Amino acid sequence: MAYKFVPFKQKKLTEEEQLKNSETFYQALDERRSVREFSDKPVPKEVIENIIKAAGTAPSGAHKQPWTFCVISNPALKTEVRKAAEEEEKVSYGSRMSERWKADLEPLGTTWEKPFIEIAPYIIVVFKRAHETVEGEKRNNYYVNESIGIACGMLISAIHNAGLVTLTHTPSPMNFLTKILNRPENERAYLLLPIGYAADDAEVPDLQRKELDEIMVSYD
Numbered sequence: 323m324a325y326k327f328v329p330f331k332q333k334k335l336t337e338e339e340q341l342k343n344s345e346t347f348y349q350a351l352d353e354r355r356s357v358r359e360f361s362d363k364p365v366p367k368e369v370i371e372n373i374i375k376a377a378g379t380a381p382s383g384a385h386k387q388p389w390t391f392c393v394i395s396n397p398a399l400k401t402e403v404r405k406a407a408e409e410e411e412k413v414s415y416g417s418r419m420s421e422r423w424k425a426d427l428e429p430l431g432t433t434w435e436k437p438f439i440e441i442a443p444y445i446i447v448v449f450k451r452a453h454e455t456v457e458g459e460k461r462n463n464y465y466v467n468e469s470i471g472i473a474c475g476m477l478i479s480a481i482h483n484a485g486l487v488t489l490t491h492t493p494s495p496m497n498f499l500t501k502i503l504n505r506p507e508n509e510r511a512y513l514l515l516p517i518g519y520a521a522d523d524a525e526v527p528d529l530q531r532k533e534l535d536e537i538m539v540s541y542d
């Protein structure tokens with residue numbers, strides 16, 4: 323069935339407004355940092371819901387919206403996720419990751435220990451939906467990695483915009499999350515994000531981002 327098409331209302335900005343808005347938005351995003359030390363200060367659930375709604379506005383292949391956001395605040399469940407994630411990470415840091423990889427991470431100071439999973443008031447585990455079952459028939463979704471990557475980018479921006487911090491944690495393999503969170507067989511864990519406030523004494527590496535001329539090539 324075709325969608326009903328309705329007129330699109332283009333937002334009208336002057337060039338001056340465009341310049342101001344684009345600069346302000348860039349400056350705001352440039353303040354975002356991945357934070358590894360969290361406070362346990364609570365966050366209203368409605369804020370988290372708005373953040374998830376923002377992520378859910380992402381474009382997706384054939385508008386299949388192939389994502390599920392599991393929001394966990396239950397302390398026992400957070401402890402279980404932390405334990406299982408650390409077990410995988412211990413093996414990863416111990417033997418699965420190459421020496422080069424570990425050398426690349428050394429300046430960032432990451433380790434197998436993930437206390438933020440328990441400390442942050444919420445963790446979100448994003449699942450990608452590889453396929454759907456419609457009328458008993460298995461139907462693959464399209465561009466699932468692209469779609470969910472875009473949704474996660476918007477999720478991270480929404481978290482930052484709400485004055486909160488996060489970190490993209492990628493325990494590998496992640497299938498323990500399917501089990502702990504009792505997810506259906508068509509879902510695969512994609513990303514784990516703690517959400518909350520930074521600890522008062524949190525520190526971040528003083529890193530630089532690439533300049534525009536390093537990331538943009540113009541073909542005028």
Ligand code: IYR
Nearest residue numbers: 411427432433491492493494
């Ligand atoms: N998945 C591990 C290791 C890790 C890998 C990269 I590449 C990072 O930028 C950071 C961490 C972890 O989450 O610690």
